[in-house]
Amino acid sequence: MIYRADYLVLGTGLAGMGFALKVADTGKVLLVTKSTLEETNTNYAQGGIAAVAVPPDNFEKHIKDTLICGDGLCNEEVVRMVVREAPERIRELVEWGVEFDRNENGGPDLAREGGHSERRIWHFKDHTGEAIQQALMRKVREHPNIEILENHFAVDLITRHHLGKLVKRSHQDIECYGAYILNVRNNQMITALSKITVVATGGLGHLYQTTTNSPVATGDGIAMVYRAKGVIENMEFVQFHPTSLYNPGERPSFLITEALRGYGAVLKNASGGEFMKKYDPRGSLAPRDVVARAIDHEMKVRGEDFVYLDCRHLDREGLKDHFPKIYRKCMSLGIDITRDMIPVVPAAHYLCGGIQTDREGRTSIGRLYALGECASTGLHGANRLASNSLMEAVVFAHRAAKDARSHLNEYSFQENIPPWDDEGTTHPEEMVLITQNLRETQQIMSHYVGIVRSDLRLKRALSRLEIIYRETEELYQKSTMSQRLCELRNLINVGYLVIRMAQDIRESRGLHYTLDHPHPGESREF
Numbered sequence: 001m002i003y004r005a006d007y008l009v010l011g012t013g014l015a016g017m018g019f020a021l022k023v024a025d026t027g028k029v030l031l032v033t034k035s036t037l038e039e040t041n042t043n044y045a046q047g048g049i050a051a052v053a054v055p056p057d058n059f060e061k062h063i064k065d066t067l068i069c070g071d072g073l074c075n076e077e078v079v080r081m082v083v084r085e086a087p088e089r090i091r092e093l094v095e096w097g098v099e100f101d102r103n104e105n106g107g108p109d110l111a112r113e114g115g116h117s118e119r120r121i122w123h124f125k126d127h128t129g130e131a132i133q134q135a136l137m138r139k140v141r142e143h144p145n146i147e148i149l150e151n152h153f154a155v156d157l158i159t160r161h162h163l164g165k166l167v168k169r170s171h172q173d174i175e176c177y178g179a180y181i182l183n184v185r186n187n188q189m190i191t192a193l194s195k196i197t198v199v200a201t202g203g204l205g206h207l208y209q210t211t212t213n214s215p216v217a218t219g220d221g222i223a224m225v226y227r228a229k230g231v232i233e234n235m236e237f238v239q240f241h242p243t244s245l246y247n248p249g250e251r252p253s254f255l256i257t258e259a260l261r262g263y264g265a266v267l268k269n270a271s272g273g274e275f276m277k278k279y280d281p282r283g284s285l286a287p288r289d290v291v292a293r294a295i296d297h298e299m300k301v302r303g304e305d306f307v308y309l310d311c312r313h314l315d316r317e318g319l320k321d322h323f324p325k326i327y328r329k330c331m332s333l334g335i336d337i338t339r340d341m342i343p344v345v346p347a348a349h350y351l352c353g354g355i356q357t358d359r360e361g362r363t364s365i366g367r368l369y370a371l372g373e374c375a376s377t378g379l380h381g382a383n384r385l386a387s388n389s390l391m392e393a394v395v396f397a398h399r400a401a402k403d404a405r406s407h408l409n410e411y412s413f414q415e416n417i418p419p420w421d422d423e424g425t426t427h428p429e430e431m432v433l434i435t436q437n438l439r440e441t442q443q444i445m446s447h448y449v450g451i452v453r454s455d456l457r458l459k460r461a462l463s464r465l466e467i468i469y470r471e472t473e474e475l476y477q478k479s480t481m482s483q484r485l486c487e488l489r490n491l492i493n494v495g496y497l498v499i500r501m502a503q504d505i506r507e508s509r510g511l512h513y514t515l516d517h518p519h520p521g522e523s524r525e526f
Contacts, residue, residue, distance in 0.1 A: 006023075014136065016372065050116070073381035152183055241292070241350070293513055382511055440464070
């Protein structure tokens with residue numbers, strides 16, 4: 001089966017749907033998700049979206065906070081661009097039907113999170129992402145030029161090597177003509193041809209045993225672009241959210257938003273003692289990389305499985321009103337956050353690197369854009385400032401859409417694309433082969449390539465992962481297509497990239513912390 005669309009968009013979070021809405025009046029859009037429309041990391045986002053609103057906040061303060069958090073690796077031009085354009089994009093979200101909490105004067109009820117010097121987090125209670133997701137889903141479902149394919153899994157991008165051309169080419173010579181997409185329900189392969197393709201497939205949280213990410217976060221877009229010879233960068237910078245709810249067996253882990261610490265909650269050890277001031281003068285509101293390492297160190301030193309987040313000193317009704325989702329979740333486990341401390345543990349949360357893009361979201365591959373968490377735009381550097389991710393997604397969706405519209409008429413559909421070749425494959429092997437390799441991959445990454453790393457750990461991780469890679473590639477070559485097998489393959493690809501890029505950086509920087517190469521002047525408390 002062949003589909004043709006002017007724009008092929010892989011992913012249905014804020015970045016993907018935002019782009020689709022902005023180009024749909026100029027051509028047909030095929031919006032593809034491997035699950036349901038709402039199953040995205042955007043939908044799980046609790047805290048909010050950062051954007052300067054009112055004094056005493058200003059652009060320079062937000063820019064400075066972002067640059068400090070990024071530990072010297074941000075692209076300052078990109079930071080300035082995104083911060084300055086964010087307020088206009090917030091106004092547009094409101095026009096699209098997104099509701100944000102308001103104060104008694106009708107202005108935005110802004111929150112503060114770790115690393116921010118001012119209150120600038122636009123939110124709706126403690127489920128901002130869900131509010132954004134629902135509003136955009138209504139818009140895309142109503143648009144006559146947007147066709148939605150749910151339960152369709154993008155397997156690989158279509159580029160020139162599918163045309164049988166054996167001429168050696170550089171990154172700049174590669175173009176994308178669409179993607180091969182698996183209909184998960186009937187296992188049939190679709191050839192989706194497009195003039196412009198957008199990868200907005202999210203992160204790689206399920207590379208780790210403990211993650212706050214939606215189950216769809218398996219690094220698919222990054223792995224596809226890597227296999228298509230696109231440029232990938234900064235994969236070593238994996239952000240662990242300091243505070244996911246400690247509830248063994250639950251996956252994904254329930255996120256306890258950083259906004260709760262911004263509201264006044266304090267991190268404590270099992271004995272009830274505050275510990276964050278030992279690691280950073282900002283205490284519980286230090287940037288996420290510092291807080292995550294501090295918690296990791298406290299647990300290891302004390303031999304405990306979690307630390308606590310204490311809200312007991314805060315206003316009872318205010319807590320319930322501002323954080324209803326967290327309150328209900330904890331109560332379902334017998335934890336009253338107004339009376340009991342919340343057990344928390346770090347969890348894989350966000351990838352700061354990914355597919356290299358320019359200021360318009362263009363990748364190194366022609367006719368291909370990357371947006372959202374799978375993209376490396378230069379905004380985050382070595383560490384993402386809280387709530388800058390949704391800001392990045394909406395700003396780059398706008399810029400990419402504007403650029404794509406201006407170039408659409410320069411492209412045509414590539415003909416003579418061969419159908420997916422599954423000759424010689426047989427029925428899938430036992431599922432246990434896939435699930436066991438997945439489990440081992442997650443264990444390797446969690447134990448050796450987590451919050452704290454070392455040269456030996458990285459070397460051991462790479463040697464272990466190479467064995468799993470060979471086994472999985474052999475399985476892939478002889479088995480009929482399945483989503484689970486493709487996801488495993490993608491996770492192994494991105495796991496390899498994380499390890500190799502972590503080996504290449506010979507210092508501790510931001511989210512990459514190694515015992516063998518400390519950050520100049522950094523405390524050795526960790």
